[in-house]
Amino acid sequence: MTQHLLEVEGLKTEFKRGGGSVTAVAGVDFHIRKGEVLGLVGESGCGKSVTSLSIMRLLKDTPGKITGGSVRFEGTDLTKLSEKDMRRARGNDLAMIFQEPMTSLNPVLRIGLQLTEPIMLHLGYGRKKAREHAIHMLKLVGIPRAEEVIDEYPHQLSGGMRQRVMIAMAMSCNPKLLIADEPTTALDVTIQAQILDLMKRLKEEQEMGMLLITHDLGVVAEMCDRVVVMYAGRVVEEAPVQELFSNPKHPYTKGLIQSVPKLRQKVRRLESIKGNVPDLSQMPPGCKFAARCPFAMEKCVASEPELIPLAGASERKSRCWLTQDEAVEGGDRA
Amino acid sequence: MSGNSIGMGAGAPLPAEALAPEKSKGRARAFFRKFCKQRLALIAACFIILLFIVAAFGPFLTPYNPDTPDYDALMKGPSAAHWAGTDEYGRDILSRLIDGTRLTMAVSLSSVLIAAVFGTILGLLSGFYGGWWDRLIMRGSDVLFSFPDLLLAIGIVAILGPGLSNVVIAVAVFGIPSFARIIRSVTLSAKQTLFVEATRSMGAKNSRIIWRHIFPETLSSIIVNVSMRIGGAILAAASLSFLGMGAKTTEPDWGAMLSMGRDYLSIAPHIVYFPGLTIFLAVLAFNLVGDGLRDALDPKTKN
Secondary structure, three states: OOOOOEEEEEEEEEEEEOOEEEEEEEEEEEEEOOOOEEEEEOOOOOOHHHHHHHHHOOOOOOOEEEEEEEEEEOOEEHHHOOHHHHHHHEOOOEEEEOOOOOOOOOOOOOHHHHHHHHHHHHHOOOHHHHHHHHHHHHHHOOOOOHHHHOOOOHHHOOHHHHHHHHHHHHHOOOOOEEEEEOOOOOOOHHHHHHHHHHHHHHHHHHOOEEEEEEOOHHHHHHHOOEEEEEEOOEEEEEEEHHHHHHOOOOHHHHHHHHOOOOOOOOOOOOOOOOOOOOOOOOOOOOOOOHHHOOOOOHHHHHOOOOOEEEOOOOOOEEOOHHHHHHEOOOOOOO | OHHHHHHHHHOOOOOOOOOOOOOHHHHHHHHHHHHHHOHHHHHHHHHHHHHHHHHHHHHHHOOOOOOOOOOOOOOOOOOOOOOOOEOOOOOEHHHHHHHHHHHHHHHHHHHHHHHHHHHHHHHHHHHHHOHHHHHHHHHHHHHHHHOOHHHHHHHHHHHHOOOHHHHHHHHHHHHHHHHHHHHHHHHHHHOOOHHHHHHHHOOOOHHHHHHHHHHHHHHHHHHHHHHHHHHHHHHHHHHHHHOOOOOOOOOOOHHHHHHHHHHHOOOOOHHHHHHHHHHHHHHHHHHHHHHHHHHHHOOOOOO
């Protein structure tokens, strides 16, 4: 088996709250190959962002802590790296783009200073060379007047421009993996398309892997090669993007796809998944989706199914009792 | 408003897509406009500038030698020759006040700056790293806070021995916890911002994050607290000198002058009035300027 760029296995992240602790990510497995875009989908509070922060080990300022599992990046387990080695990896091998372009740049520092800092740090360039590289990056992400913009302050740029700057910053040291946490959520639709196109183009040029976190299935269809669907801190389905849309297996995925409005469909009301995500501190013992699932059986409430590879297609997994009979004969249980 | 139009004209030509109304040059201008709007703070600032000038050029401004006694004019009230009268040795009080300005400013400024430096460092570390470090620093501050300011200063001087340099240390020590607390709270909110997280995600070191991203956020709080504390430091230094723990009685210190004049309060009250009035005005001026700075540096207050 070829080595994957990123391999997340049984990742578990807990948050201390009051006396007890709450499990935000409960044993998540997935992998990303070189040059592949993996979509991480799920509704708010299902643990998508915590998963990405765990991979980057950016939970230090939160009450959160990785309590189990491993995150192997090119074979090395990131969870076991020293803080110093992890810092060397951040921005260099792994880079991240955040949801809010308006606040992810320091408002009192010039663009150039913020952009050249990681370049000087990771690539060891001098001030002048770093500045040239920064201007080159700004041009690469399609910022007009790059030579002027580099001396401007963030408030002089629009949201879309700032997100371009963030992408330029993330891409400046040629990362092998880019984690994009809802990169287009805060932007309006035309700018969204531009930013997505840009990310796609850069990804192809630089051959990097990408973890795209989103709750927008349109973005998933546009960008991703494979998709992992998360619910309540768990992976409930994994599939190549075409198959996810044409033949969703898990009822939750079906619900998600049905709740996207479709053109030329004459229905009064949009389908939605009834109910809410269960409270993380009071998880039901069985399938976490059982309470909202239209197909729930007695078995679902009693015990939780495992994430099992399905027969017929490559890299298809589902965590549902209904799909257990489709499981690969003797398939390894994840 | 005329100031406004100049401000707009001086800024770099605005590109069409720049939405922000204020450019960086305009910010300093906005600060001055806001500050000048506050009449009292402006007058107080002028008084403080005057104090600095007097402190710098003191020896050239004194009408008489502040240390030369004149036994023909003992404890004379204010007159054309001696505007603030003379003390029990016939020394010109105005000259002594002018000469003492340098001493007072040096003691109060240096003690507050020492407090600001140490307090800021402790506050940044405490807020940024948290944990036992934070607990240690904050509980230490609580201990210092629990003493009445002057009592603590007296205690420190009692340990170190009297003298102006020890007064500086004493006043600095009781200023540290106030800086540490203020800076800690600013740090706590600054480190939660997304740009700090984004910088961390690019692999920046903690020291870099603190210096580049968090320290600048704390600057306005530091400036305001410095100007607020100077008034308190003047008062504390004068009190210690009054109690005989600071300046020697031969030195032209405001507090020491007050202390010496106390004995003659019933026959020559002007010996006490003028140093007292000077201390009062200086403390008031620094507090008013502190208030003015706080309002002018707060981006939330509209001009």
